[in-house]
Amino acid sequence: MRRGLMLVLVAFSAHAGSVYLNNVKIDGVTNQRFEKATVRIDEKGNVFIDAPGYKVQQVEGGPSEGPSTGALTKHYFLVTEQTVIGMTEYDIDLYVNGKWVRKLRSSEDQIVSEVTKHLVPGKNTILFVCKKTSGENRRSYSKEHVFRVMIGEGNMSGDHVMIDNPVVKFERTAADTGDLSQEFTFTTR
Helix, strand or coil: HHHHHHHHHHHHHHHHCCCCCCCCCCCCCCCCCCCCEEECCCCCEEEEEEECCHHHHCCCCCCCCCCCCCCCEEEEEEEEEECCCCCCEEEEEEEEEEEEEEEEEECCCCCEEEHHCCCCCCEEEEEEEEECCCCCCCCCCCCEEEEEEEEEEEEEEEECEEEEEEEEEEEEECCCCCCEEEEEEEECC
């Protein structure tokens, strides 16, 4: 009886469909999470994931074991700055090359974090997905209350980080309303 069950499972898996992200086949991709996505399964068992803000790129030579920073000669850091903490009332989800890295909260103090391990040699994509956290009772409407995020090439000395070459600059103000997604592309060195 156990043998018959195994044959049924093998036969079933042979008819399984493929997985597509934004109409690009991504069979074999694992450990991914897609925010704000629509999923559709067709009559053949193919799974179609429509996820705005995500981009699929075929890498020559086939899939790798994950991001490799072996060829990068520079270190890359993320730094946040707020004129007054919490006044913009924006939380920002950070995605690097289609993978969620962390949430940047307007209620947090300054964040300084190395992001080199999330980058690959060559072209990289950063996506910021911003959500206004205030309801009808906003704390501020001022353009002077700013939440800035910068990613750049830099060096660390002790507990200090010096950005030598900014590659991504992004900001939202308390005067801004509504949610926003913005994507940036840059080439690592």
